[in-house]
Amino acid sequence: MVVLSQPTLDDFSLIKTCKPSGNLFTGIPVIDLSAPDAKTLLVEACQEFGFFKVVNHGVCLELMARLEAEAIKFFNLPQSDKDKAGPPSPFGYGNKKIGPNGDVGWIEYLLFSTNPEYISHKTSLSIFQEKPEIFRSAVKEYISKVRDVVCEVLELIADGLKIEPRNMMSKLLRDEKSDSVFRLNHYPPCPELQALSGRNLIGFGEHTDPQIMSAVRSNNTTGLQISLRDGTWVSVPPDHSSFFINVGDSLQVMTNGRFRSVRHRVLADSLKSRVSMIYFGGPPVSEKIRPLSPLMEVGEESLYKEFTWCEYKKSAYKSRLGDNRLGLFEKTAASL
DSSP, X not given: OXXXXXXXXXXXXXXXXXXXXXXXXXXXXXXXXXXXXXHHHHHHXXXXXXXXXXXXXXXOXXXXXXXXXXXXXXXXXXXXXXXXXXXXSSSEEEEXXXXXXXXXXXXXXXXXXXXXXXXXXXXXXXXXXSSHHHHHHHHHHHHHHHHHHHHHHHHHHHHHHTOSSTTTTHHHHHSTTXXXXXXXXXXXXXXXXXXXXXXXXXXXXXXXXXXXEEEEEEOSOOOEEEEOTTSOEEEOOOOTTSXXXXXXXHHHHHTTTSSOOOOEEEEOOSSSOEEEEXXXXXXXXXXXXXXXXXXXXXXXXOSBOOEEHHHHHHHHHTSOTTSOGGGGGBOOGGGO
């Protein structure tokens, strides 16, 4: 079992808690990427939930298991060894602190740029310690394969929305200057708090992802929750062989609100570790984020002020997790 150093009550004092999740939600769309109706189902899922599961994605299960095993080896190191790979600035190892604005969670993580130069330099010296070529190659191969999955999803969505060219969105992630990132998250079990209060620690507080689209793969431990349109929080059934896809804030703007970025959070399990790997597909920093012209009907006004990805990322970095980050970029009714 992977654990942090032995926790004390002081470790819990700043971290929010939540009642244990109830029944698993069975209404999450499951989309077979090889199915003829995949493009239609993807659009419907983005409109209704901003979240869905994809199967028949083509990523080898052995690769997923290999990367998870390497991540566990790292998270199982003594705390002093892990700390050598941090603090994140922004890449590297982080523990409990999430961002610079006071958000905390029952989590430790590794954050990478998807740029190969970053993967192979500073953080690799501390992260990829024992047999570094195995961990490094697993990260690079996984990023490449999952990027392909997300790009395929975006191209199928483009087909469903009748957007041409169909790579209008996916090309932003394939661009050599794409500002995409990759996280390995570890949520240790916390039986101590469960015994004291009957509540779960919040591992990662509620938020939306600022990028275009993100893909999550985890082990078979529960914890991920999404917020439905009515504000109800529901628990996502884990599936270590599939990907869960989130619509991000940037895609919400690019579709002029037709798609909605999904609010989600992670609760720490009281008995089992949760390990997740997330690819966040972002555009180049200079890319202007605005509604896609093929989607705009005659006379339709943009709901958002135009901004670059760099501007939005800086704004999001200054915010708290639960803030409505897009609120600053929404046009008022009077300006439409």
